[in-house]
Amino acid sequence: MIAARDILNGRDACWLMDCAADAMLVIGSDGRVLLANPAAERLFGYSLDEFCGLSVEDLMPRRFRAAHGDKRADYAGRPEYRRMGSGLELYGLRKDGGEFATDISISPVENGHVLATIYDVSSRKRLEEEQKRMIHELENVNEELKNFAYVVSHDLKAPLRAIGSLADWIAADQHDRLDAEGQEHLRLLIQRVRRLDALIDGVLRYSRIGRAHEAANAIDLNELAREVIDSLAPPPEVTVSVAADLPTIRAEKTGMQQVLQNLLSNAIRYLDKPEGRIGINCAEQADCWQFSVADNGPGIEPRHFERIFQLFQTLHPRDRVESTGVGLSIVKKIVEQNGGRVWLESSPGQGSTFYFTVPKTYP
Known part of the structure; x- marks a missing residue:
């Protein structure tokens, strides 16, 4: 094999090549391997002396060899740093016939030689x-x-x-x-x-949810809240108040409608007081709107906070309070698929406040 100093300019370059963790080969303009480092020996299975009798085509599976000669000639006409492998299926061939997936970086060095760095990406x-x-x-x-x-x-x-x-x-x-x-x-x-x-x-x-998408439109939450309340027709003993300054957001109307509908219907359904009070409010955050639906119902113990958002989970016997256990799961799925999050604050006997966020930028 030709002396390393005759191929690479300087002792430091030879030392760096020997210490490199990745396989490195210096290849002549005719495609012959002129120099290999110890990492290449480990990767391909050839001794450093054996490399001198090989061409670069010997280090790739036969199915790639015919096309490689033209690519080598094209590179010789326009030598420059290139990274090969992105979007391509490249493979190296070991001495024992085994193949491995690879990416390759090639850079021109002196006298028309090429420095190739081979990465095993198997x-x-x-x-x-x-x-x-x-x-x-x-x-x-x-x-x-x-x-x-x-x-x-x-x-x-x-x-x-x-x-x-x-x-x-x-x-x-x-x-x-x-x-x-x-x-x-x-x-x-x-x-x-x-x-x-x-x-x-x-x-x-x-x-x-998440399968059929409708176009995102500007939604006046004050108007949407009134529509949802009218559709639910709360009983006379339940008062639903809506903040006067709810924002106009950009979202899928059906999804937002389902979120409000499920939260309000739950507050109405589980009411345990002679008079019910439900409030819809909003607080502006840096990158989102934080909405809340608060009620004066029975409240929820903290140990149930995660459970109630799971599919088919209810806290009351179904023969006492009619519920499918799906509503809050729908709320969670819609909110999270739109880039927000949902949570609650509650204490037994003190009512509950459900919060959800809507990003200011529609995802």
Whole structure:
């Protein structure tokens, strides 16, 4: 092998090449390997002396060799620093025939020689392939869940409607023939049919979040809040107050509508006082709007703060307070998918305040 000093200018350059952690080769204009460092010996499996009988094409799989001659000639005409491998499939070939994924940096040195630095990126490639596989599997699972939700809805809704209609008919036409116990059983049947119907609708709404996007528009929150309150029609004993200076934000209207609707309906549903007070307010932060929905209801123990945002979780028996356990899960999913966060402050007997943020810049 040619002396290193005859190829590289100076003792320091030779020393740095020998100490480098990455494999480095000096290649002549004819494609022959002139110099290799110890890291190249470890990577390719050749001794330093064996490298002198090799061409650069000997260090790559056969399928890449034919095209490489033209690339080498093109580089000789325009020698410059280049990083190869981004967006390409490059592989090195070891002495034992094994292949490894690689990125390569090439730089011109004196006398038409080229300094090539070879990086073994096999671990990174394996990780990328694993990520691609996991993403593909996740997409398939999501698609199956979406189809499953629609199939379940279709297959359950029809018989459920039939059961509900039959139960309503019995309650209307056979009322006098049923004793008090029978009437109570029928009432529970109708109640649970309606609950299951609402649960199916809730699961479908939850599954659709993030799939179907509507255009983001300017939304006057004062107007939207009034629309939601009108649609819920709170009972006379419940007063809902809305701050006069709620901002106009840019977001998907349906999502914001669902967030307010679920928070307000929960406050109304769980009210345990003769008179209910619910307040909607907003505080401006540096990069977001912080909204709050406060009530004077029963309050929530801190140990339940995380649990209530999970799907199908409720704090009260369903036969006492009708609930599907989906509403707050929908709130959390919508808020977080729009770049915000949701949390609450509450004490038992002191009411609750639910907070959520909306970024000033629509994600």
